[in-house]
Amino acid sequence: MRAKLMGYFLLGLIRVLTGAQARWWGCPPKAEQRIYFANHQSHADLVMIWAALPKELRHNTRAVAARDYWTKTPFKHWITRAVFNVIYVSRERNAQEDPLEPLIDALHAGDSLILFPEGTRGHMEEPQAFKAGLYNLALQFPQVELIPAWIANVQRVMPKGEVVPVPVPVLCSVTFGAPMHLQSGEDRHDFLQRARLAVMALRDV
Template identity: 25%
Template sequence: MALHADLTREIDEGPAGPAVGAFFDVDGTLIAGFSAVAFLRDRLASGRMGARDLVDALLSTARFRLGRLGFSGLIAATAAWLRDVPEQELEELSERIFARALATAIYPESRALVQAHRRRGHTLAVVSSATRYQIEPIARELGIPNVLCTRLEVQNGRLTGRHLWPTVYGGGKAMAARELARAQGIDLAQSYFYTDSHEDLPLLEIVGRPRPTNPNRRLAAVAALRGWPARRFTTRGTPGLVDVVRSSLALASIVPSFALGAVPGVLNWSRRDMVNLAITTWGEVGTALAGVHLQVHGEEHLWSHRPAVFVFNHQSAIDMLLLCKLLRRDFVGVAKQEARRNPLFGPAFALAGTVFIDRFDRQRAIAALRPAIAALKAGMSLVIAPEGTRSPTPRLGPFKKGAFHMAMGGGVPIVP
């Protein structure tokens, strides 16, 4: 069964075609948390926001939450802070913040929903009170072509400190959705809207398929009263104490795993026996502690082409555990030079024969690959992330040439 099949079943079995709209709120719906917080943190860290600006921002937000300031007043205050900022600077900042903070906040469940709607040929749109600088990178990543959002005024390439009317908030979202429906022939009675907030009731009430998603308390109550199906996503957001403890124990279990591996290593005078047992033990124990259960398709390819260069899309620290769980023995990894200095993993990686690459010195990096090619010729497999860095999203980035040079030099296949 495909991942998230239960979540997407009604879409897969429902009407197809562009007359069906799929509207998505962003904060709390497509992503965990609030995109504005990431921008606020950046302004504070960079020194572009002083203590007085921070106090003003917090007071404006508090007044808005207490109902003493309308959304137009809140966005007006936000726009004022950005007066005279070059728009290009804000666009570049939005891309950096997306890569650093927002890309990893996208719910996998949201990705599944968007992909299901795309498969059915529906017309997709983000409809958000946030500005385009916050949400356009998210929409682009998910393949959502229509962005309905609050706009800030720009003149001569600089923000004026004012916003454009109307804001896309509350009834403004319903207005924006109606305009898109008229322009693109969307039947709102057949359409979906996903949101977490009761403030979006005006749009929820005009679509035929309102879908409260991670609903706040007031929206959850309305959904229960009206019989709207609600769903909650749990794969992103602040981890609980149990999750933190389990993840920490899983990663830390590398130490006792290598200690156990030392037993056959000493008895057989074999470093490879030691490393193989340590790798297998860490993969099994670590994934069990982390609560990870794997569904492997094409498992035969892990063993039918050895030695080989195994390539993977590096997205988190747990990737190391998964590789040990899957490959189990007779392989060495290729890692960035900085990993050698990690007090927990560095010694274990070095003992396992990891090839460390200086990513900022091309000549030294090329020289470091020679032992890797020798290992391939000696019957060992290699594991490398060909993008050369951790990926913030499941989307593949450009590959570096190292994996291919090593495979050709060792005369072995590449197994993705």
């Protein structure tokens, strides 16, 4: 119950602070298994996409988050685990551990994912190069829709280094694009570049 109440509180807070708008430009919100992938410039990105999804989709959609940051304090650990039901991944290279394993398990269980393919927050207007994880998941789960998304202006509300949102007169939005899939014979470099361009194309929609 406490986690549910916190979820409602955060949902209202993010909408008040950011004027968050969900723009389903390339696809409607549907209860289908999907991987949502987006640009990443703020810790608030996770909450922005979660808040943009309709209530019936939030339950089965799990964000992917860095274990070292989001388990650093008991509160961060609780809120990401109990409220957002995130999937923790390790950013440390460990030959004994496949960082995609918990994502693969979640997809086998029927969950949808929220993924930030840059792997870390950027500070430029354009996303950094995408890492291979999105490609590997697309290769293993060709039936799952890949939905690009562009998160606009949230870095102005919560700039890098800030832990408390900064009230500014700007509207934030999440624009969802058309579904895409890995094409037959498409190599990793070409796919990741196409996925990155699909995200960037939503900036001016």
